[in-house]
Amino acid sequence: MFLSKKGVTSLPICPSGSAGCQVSLGNLFDRAVKLSHYIHSLSSEMFNEFDERYAQGRGFITKAINGCHTSSLTTPEDKEQAQQIHHVDLLNLVLGVLRSWNDPLLHLVSEVQSFKEAPDTILWKAMEIEEQNKRLLEGMEKIVGQVHPGEIENEVYSKWSGLPSLQMADEDSRLFAFYNLLHCLRRDSHKIDNYLKLLKCHLIHDSNC
Amino acid sequence: MDLRQLLLTLMLVWANDSFSTSEGQSNDGTCSKTRILIPLSPHPVLLERPHFIKCRSPELETFSCHWTNRDFHNLTTPGNIQLLYMRRNDEEWKDCPDYVTAGENSCYFNTSYTSIWITYCVKLINKDEVFDEKCFSVDEIVQPDPPVGLNWTLLNISLTGIHADIQVRWEPPPSADVLKGWITLEYELQYKEVNKTKWRELEPMLTTAVPLYSLKLGRDYEIRVRSRQRASEKFGEFSETLYVSLSSISPVLYVEVVSELEFPLLLVVIFGTFGVIVVMALILFSKHQRLKMLILPPVPAPKIKGIDPNLLKKGKLDEVNSILACHDSYKAQLYNDDSWVEFIELDIDDPDEKADGLDTDRLLGDNHLKSHNCLGVKDDDSGRASCCEPDIPETDFSASDICDGTSDIDRSKKISEKEEDLLCLDQNDNDESLASPDDPTAQKPNINIQSEDNQSKPSSADSIESPSPPVHTQLSNQSSVANIDFYAQVSDVTPAGSVVLSPGQTNKTRRTQCEAYTEPAIQCQPRFTMDNAYFCEADVKKCITATSHDAAEPHVQEQNFIEDVYFTTESLTTTAENPGPAAEASSTEMPVPDYTSIHIVHSPQGLVLNATALPVPDKEFVISCGYVSTDQLNKIMP
Numbered sequence: 001m002f003l004s005k006k007g008v009t010s011l012p013i014c015p016s017g018s019a020g021c022q023v024s025l026g027n028l029f030d031r032a033v034k035l036s037h038y039i040h041s042l043s044s045e046m047f048n049e050f051d052e053r054y055a056q057g058r059g060f061i062t063k064a065i066n067g068c069h070t071s072s073l074t075t076p077e078d079k080e081q082a083q084q085i086h087h088v089d090l091l092n093l094v095l096g097v098l099r100s101w102n103d104p105l106l107h108l109v110s111e112v113q114s115f116k117e118a119p120d121t122i123l124w125k126a127m128e129i130e131e132q133n134k135r136l137l138e139g140m141e142k143i144v145g146q147v148h149p150g151e152i153e154n155e156v157y158s159k160w161s162g163l164p165s166l167q168m169a170d171e172d173s174r175l176f177a178f179y180n181l182l183h184c185l186r187r188d189s190h191k192i193d194n195y196l197k198l199l200k201c202h203l204i205h206d207s208n209c
Numbered sequence: 210m211d212l213r214q215l216l217l218t219l220m221l222v223w224a225n226d227s228f229s230t231s232e233g234q235s236n237d238g239t240c241s242k243t244r245i246l247i248p249l250s251p252h253p254v255l256l257e258r259p260h261f262i263k264c265r266s267p268e269l270e271t272f273s274c275h276w277t278n279r280d281f282h283n284l285t286t287p288g289n290i291q292l293l294y295m296r297r298n299d300e301e302w303k304d305c306p307d308y309v310t311a312g313e314n315s316c317y318f319n320t321s322y323t324s325i326w327i328t329y330c331v332k333l334i335n336k337d338e339v340f341d342e343k344c345f346s347v348d349e350i351v352q353p354d355p356p357v358g359l360n361w362t363l364l365n366i367s368l369t370g371i372h373a374d375i376q377v378r379w380e381p382p383p384s385a386d387v388l389k390g391w392i393t394l395e396y397e398l399q400y401k402e403v404n405k406t407k408w409r410e411l412e413p414m415l416t417t418a419v420p421l422y423s424l425k426l427g428r429d430y431e432i433r434v435r436s437r438q439r440a441s442e443k444f445g446e447f448s449e450t451l452y453v454s455l456s457s458i459s460p461v462l463y464v465e466v467v468s469e470l471e472f473p474l475l476l477v478v479i480f481g482t483f484g485v486i487v488v489m490a491l492i493l494f495s496k497h498q499r500l501k502m503l504i505l506p507p508v509p510a511p512k513i514k515g516i517d518p519n520l521l522k523k524g525k526l527d528e529v530n531s532i533l534a535c536h537d538s539y540k541a542q543l544y545n546d547d548s549w550v551e552f553i554e555l556d557i558d559d560p561d562e563k564a565d566g567l568d569t570d571r572l573l574g575d576n577h578l579k580s581h582n583c584l585g586v587k588d589d590d591s592g593r594a595s596c597c598e599p600d601i602p603e604t605d606f607s608a609s610d611i612c613d614g615t616s617d618i619d620r621s622k623k624i625s626e627k628e629e630d631l632l633c634l635d636q637n638d639n640d641e642s643l644a645s646p647d648d649p650t651a652q653k654p655n656i657n658i659q660s661e662d663n664q665s666k667p668s669s670a671d672s673i674e675s676p677s678p679p680v681h682t683q684l685s686n687q688s689s690v691a692n693i694d695f696y697a698q699v700s701d702v703t704p705a706g707s708v709v710l711s712p713g714q715t716n717k718t719r720r721t722q723c724e725a726y727t728e729p730a731i732q733c734q735p736r737f738t739m740d741n742a743y744f745c746e747a748d749v750k751k752c753i754t755a756t757s758h759d760a761a762e763p764h765v766q767e768q769n770f771i772e773d774v775y776f777t778t779e780s781l782t783t784t785a786e787n788p789g790p791a792a793e794a795s796s797t798e799m800p801v802p803d804y805t806s807i808h809i810v811h812s813p814q815g816l817v818l819n820a821t822a823l824p825v826p827d828k829e830f831v832i833s834c835g836y837v838s839t840d841q842l843n844k845i846m847p
Binding site: 033037041043044045048067075077078079080082186190191193194197200201202207209 | 269270297320323324325326327346348386388389390391392393439440441442
């Protein structure tokens, strides 16, 4: 039974194995954690490959201190903050970040394909991340629907405006735009992975992981 | 010192390049680096400027930075080095919150000062002089502490007693909060034998336990583990080395030997198998046909007893049909005939060889052989030659007129047998012939062959030994049986004492045998028993003298010359030569015995019998008359 987000009376969080729940929360979290773990691994590998191939000696690392487009989302910056925030808020933040990355990932895939001399591994990883991100987003929405079925919150997400930078004619600028985008992707996937693990431990295992 | 200065200079130049940026990019609040130029001087001052060694966060909650500081204060203005940091969102540089905790020349940032996923920039300054600057993000500098609590347990020992499996466990570093999942660590295990130098690595794993397989018993191993944040590149420090002592577990006694022989044993097995395969292939190819016969034996063709399969092959259907139509006996006969023919075919082809045993052939010459039907048949495979046997006297004599009796003893004996049969018949003839002794040639042939022989004999003057037709010119015009010429009779005794022999007077013998011995009986009284066909010489004399011999002498003599004389006493085949006129008188006077002793053989052509010695016969001699053996003769004669 699909849980609607709108106008549905709050339902208690389904304990694992209980009837009425489509999928137990625990299973949803397990799947979510696995996906986030997978996405972060791919992001890290892709960034490392790109860094080795294109960014050596260019000093990108100093330039890449620029913030990511998702910086506007106030996400917890350390573990204590992540533990203090309410899990629902945290879930929403996770959803916001995931939504914020839908658009950039799509363009990343399209732009990497046009990127000459791009290795096939980077392209494949970009496509995989883009697909898995969608699935994670769906899963998180289900989790949120189970954990906090209620009023619809504004779908908070950050818009991404980095597309022109990816299409710049200047090769160095374009490479830097890619580098920056990949750098931010790695960071945000890491955030999501950590947040979900904390949530899982907190919500499923009741902090007794 | 100069080398050190050069090295420092190179390091500074490299550090300058790695950290140098364009000046225009320092406006956005990020850390900016100023380019530092170091003049190269002939004697450059070795300035080892403080710089960051590394900044590290062990658990993603705190971090610290370390820098170098060597002899710098002595060279430049004294002062403390400060570390200033600034986060991306900050506007100003802040001083290091803790210079102590992390040790000397370090700055420690605790959890409150640590923000993850936020870019930090730190710089080393001394008052206004910036030595080094560095920007990073905390999640990028995570290097966990080493794992703790390494231990191992024995899983099992192999059946051969050579290897063992162990399970190694450890605990994550206590500083890292892996339970809640704030940090996810992956571990790398390394192990080696104690006396080896190279570590063997396992793939990074997320679990804190891992089995080690095929460790050799009797050896000691070292194990160490290090960890790193997942998806990061830098590992933390190694844990303490774990010593695994498997030597305490005593291996099986033969383990050492077996382990040493493992490699050559494997080679032996491989090459042995290869050799066996090669040998089998050779056998297969060499004995292809035989194996084929063994595996797929040919269907036996139907075999009919008695039929030669070759006949079928040659297409002799007639013979096959005949064989099939008959019974077994017929088949046997036919088959035997065929085989006999085949056997004959293999014989030698020389017809002369067949007749080698026959002295007659030698005597008769080649032309006789040709006319001889029997011997003239070529010894071919038809088998007809074999049906002709030279031993058969009938065939011989019937076939040709030249098949005379030879000097062969056997022949003579057979002929003698014949002679006896014909004695009586001849007797009549002889009687008739006696009446006309003048006709030596007019011989009534008792046997056709004999007549032919008689006719041919006189024509041929060659001395050939054969039972020449007995021409009894004295007694009869016909010599009864030609074969009876084996017998020689003394026709005359010379005054010198030699005896002249003539062809045997068979009629005489016959007469004695037949008891129709009338004429001689008239003239000579038979003082000897009639049981013997042979006469003593003395007795013969008397009889012969009575016989009319005058008229027959020349003939006899003639014929003596011509005819052969055959002596059976010693199976000597000689040709008797008529002594000549001396024989005439003796021949007429003396009876003609069939056998005469020979005591001297003068020559191949002459045979002289010494009669003088003989007339002194002992009683012994007389008693045993009829045949004087050579022994007796030797006694008598000197």
